[in-house]
Amino acid sequence: MKIKEIAKVLNAQVVCGLEYVDNEITRGFASDLMSDVLTLDTDKMVLITGLANVQTIRTVEMSDVNCIVFVRNKQVTPQMLELARLESLVLIQCEYSMFKAVGILYAAGLLPVY
Numbered sequence: 001m002k003i004k005e006i007a008k009v010l011n012a013q014v015v016c017g018l019e020y021v022d023n024e025i026t027r028g029f030a031s032d033l034m035s036d037v038l039t040l041d042t043d044k045m046v047l048i049t050g051l052a053n054v055q056t057i058r059t060v061e062m063s064d065v066n067c068i069v070f071v072r073n074k075q076v077t078p079q080m081l082e083l084a085r086l087e088s089l090v091l092i093q094c095e096y097s098m099f100k101a102v103g104i105l106y107a108a109g110l111l112p113v114y
Contacts, residue, residue, distance in 0.1 A: 001025050001110050003067055003090050006046060009108050010094045010101055012069065015076050017090030025067055029113045030102045034059040042113050048101055050074055057083045066090060071098045 004021035007014050014021060023044075030048040031037055037047060037059050046067040047060060052074035060068060061083075067090040070076060076084075076091050084091050094101055106112070 001105075001108065003046075003092075005108070006067070006069065006105065006110070007092050009104055010069065010092070010096060012092045012094035012096075015091050015093055016081050016084045017067075017088065020066070020088065020090050023066070023090070026111060027113050028102065028105050028110045030098050032098075037063050037065070040065075040113055045113065046105075046110070048098060048105070050098055052076060052080070054079055054083060056080075057087070057089065060089065061087050068092065069094050069101060071096055071101045 003023050025046045026044040027042050028046045032051045047065050048069045050072045052070050057080050069092045071094050073095045
């Protein structure tokens with residue numbers, strides 16, 4: 001699934017990384033616990049989270065994740081945007097709950113990490 005398709009099915013807004021929306025994503029992982037994200041070793045993964053802070057950006061840098069969907073209408077801060085641009089990340093803001101977003105992405109064909 002392309003990143004632009006993720007944004008479309010979630011009625012979400014890409015706020016950073018528009019130049020990467022044609023990149024392919026094959027798996028998804030949902031968590032607000034960044035320690036769980038650090039244990040993953042998966043390429044082409046999207047992180048679905050409600051934790052909208054700089055630590056989330058730092059965590060995905062270390063985990064080789066290049067796309068984050070922020071659920072529950074969490075807003076990306078200017079500092080997050082600056083770091084995301086430096087790391088070539090895609091940031092997406094979504095109004096849905098984590099449960100609804102994950103269900104929609106799974107129904108659209110996105111596979112879980114495990």
